[in-house]
Amino acid sequence: MTVLITGGAGYIGAHIVRLLNDAGRRVVVVDDLSTGSASRIPNVPHERLDLSEPGSAGPLAAILAAHAVTSVVHLAAKKRVDESVRRPAWYVQQNLGGLATVLQAMQAAEVDRLVYSSSAAVYGNTSAAEVTEDALLAPVNPYGETKLAGEWFVRDAARAWGLRAASLRYFNVAGAGWPELGDPLVLNLVTMLLQSRERGQRPKVFGADYPTPDGSCVRDFVHVLDLARAHIASLDYLTRPVREFDVFNVGTGTGSSVLEVTRELARVTDWDAEPELCPRRAGDPASVVASVDRITRVMGWRARAALPEILASAWAAWQVDHPRLHAARG
Numbered sequence: 001m002t003v004l005i006t007g008g009a010g011y012i013g014a015h016i017v018r019l020l021n022d023a024g025r026r027v028v029v030v031d032d033l034s035t036g037s038a039s040r041i042p043n044v045p046h047e048r049l050d051l052s053e054p055g056s057a058g059p060l061a062a063i064l065a066a067h068a069v070t071s072v073v074h075l076a077a078k079k080r081v082d083e084s085v086r087r088p089a090w091y092v093q094q095n096l097g098g099l100a101t102v103l104q105a106m107q108a109a110e111v112d113r114l115v116y117s118s119s120a121a122v123y124g125n126t127s128a129a130e131v132t133e134d135a136l137l138a139p140v141n142p143y144g145e146t147k148l149a150g151e152w153f154v155r156d157a158a159r160a161w162g163l164r165a166a167s168l169r170y171f172n173v174a175g176a177g178w179p180e181l182g183d184p185l186v187l188n189l190v191t192m193l194l195q196s197r198e199r200g201q202r203p204k205v206f207g208a209d210y211p212t213p214d215g216s217c218v219r220d221f222v223h224v225l226d227l228a229r230a231h232i233a234s235l236d237y238l239t240r241p242v243r244e245f246d247v248f249n250v251g252t253g254t255g256s257s258v259l260e261v262t263r264e265l266a267r268v269t270d271w272d273a274e275p276e277l278c279p280r281r282a283g284d285p286a287s288v289v290a291s292v293d294r295i296t297r298v299m300g301w302r303a304r305a306a307l308p309e310i311l312a313s314a315w316a317a318w319q320v321d322h323p324r325l326h327a328a329r330g
Helices: 011-022 057-066 081-086 088-109 142-161 189-199 224-237 258-269 293-299 307-321 323-329
Strands: 002-006 026-030 069-074 113-119 164-170 172-174 204-206 221-223 247-250 276-278
Touching: 002 011, 011 026, 011 224, 026 057, 057 069, 057 088, 069 088, 069 224, 081 088, 081 142, 088 113, 088 142, 113 142, 113 224, 142 164, 164 224, 172 189, 172 224, 172 307, 189 258, 189 307, 204 258, 221 224, 221 307, 224 247, 224 293, 247 293, 258 307
Parallel strands: 002 026, 002 069, 069 113, 113 164, 164 247, 172 221, 204 276
Antiparallel strands: none
């Protein structure tokens, strides 16, 4: 029994790979290495394949068969909101085209268990203090639209040929389970703040006039290792003969504003910098915080790490990736 992880050489994928390896479960990775690195998954079989390319379903089906794969975790996708606003058609090609490849290959190879990487971006602007899985689905950017459409396609495959699937709606992922597995890309708030610190720049806060307590966006930040554990729990959930739900939030149930995160990171890293308040970015909802009652009740999963631990682990990983900077600052 082998688990195939698409995008397994990336930030989230490498954490899932390590947890599965530590549990003695066989893993194979498929990744185009556009943002991932094979150095993050040593001693793990991996195949380089761009899932969005036409004709890639056949090679992927062959990989599934060759490694006796029984379950797939599909992470490979593009995830920049601002980029999706500029290039909506390309996001459809990348995210939905890649998913179509996975579904076609799984059906051909008779692999019927899938954990799909979705996103809280499917909710868009919300007014509830905590967002449940039954909330209105109204994404406000093309990235979120591709994730929602992906959930629909996964559900369609379940109806059509018996796919067993769980779609995980990630909230804001940060931190590192091990210092060498930190987020290598500067695409989210925490790594953007750390980059500003490295460059000696003031931290930028995009939008200070949202209808939130301090005017900045509120988000639910979940530790990447907790998220990885949610994938393991989901793989086990798919072995059950009866599964009541196929969509789950993965967050902490606690919201933190951008200004709060900025101040806490400044404390953790001993950074004396006053935030620079900038105009809003297109496609950013005011507040998105998870209700995690469903995944806790059904799978027994709950996040363990709070914001200070998340930020401390992100800072430790950043120093590993930037040793000269760390040495210079003592």
